[in-house]
Each structure stands twice: as structure tokens, then as C-alpha cells.
Amino acid sequence: MTLSYYCSSCKKKNYLKYKAQDRFQLQRQVGEEINKHCDKCGTFEKKHINRLHAEPSRYIGFIAFAIACLLTITVWYFGFIATFTFTVPIWIYFDAYKKSSNFNKVKVSRKR
Numbered sequence: 001m002t003l004s005y006y007c008s009s010c011k012k013k014n015y016l017k018y019k020a021q022d023r024f025q026l027q028r029q030v031g032e033e034i035n036k037h038c039d040k041c042g043t044f045e046k047k048h049i050n051r052l053h054a055e056p057s058r059y060i061g062f063i064a065f066a067i068a069c070l071l072t073i074t075v076w077y078f079g080f081i082a083t084f085t086f087t088v089p090i091w092i093y094f095d096a097y098k099k100s101s102n103f104n105k106v107k108v109s110r111k112r
Helices: 023-030 059-077 084-105
Strands: 002-006 013-016 033-037 044-048 053-055
Touching (some): 013 033, 059 084
Antiparallel strands (some): 002 013, 002 053
């Protein structure tokens, strides 16, 4: 899962290196706001953690494809092709998508 936000001045997407399962865990790691310079234009940004967006990692598709190839070769070696060679990679991708969707659904209340 990759965390990102959009810069308010140049409207480009910036990625963060933090790893968290939900916003509450991220809040314990970094606090209420994230202070970061935009990677594209250099503008200093203060973003509340509710403004962050999670998306599945780009590499999860490649990993799922590699697992599908390995399972197909293994099952072919034993003499049959089973449906789990196709369902396991799909399950891996949808699990990553579900984790990022759950991160985006839950918001942290703002302290005033």
C-alpha cells in the first residue's frame, strides 16, 4: 500500500514512505499533520492525515503475475491445470485493494 497526496500549488501527486495499516496507526507514528516539500515544485506542504490517499502498490500486480506463472508451471509439471493457479493471484491483488480501501474509508477526528 502506497500513501500519496496532491500538492496544492502544482496539483501533482506526491508519495510518502510511511507504512501503516490505518490512519490511527499513522497518527501514532507521525502525529496529526505531515510536513513535507513537494517533490515536483518544492512548495512546503502541511497535510492533515485525513488528506492522504492510499492505493495498492504498483508491484503487487507483478508479484501476483509471477506467482501465477510459478503455480501454472508447478501444476503443469504434475499433469493438470487447476483453477487455483488463476484465483491465487487475483486474491492477492484484491486483498491489497481491500486494505487500501479500508484505509481510505476511516478518517481521524481533527483536534481543535
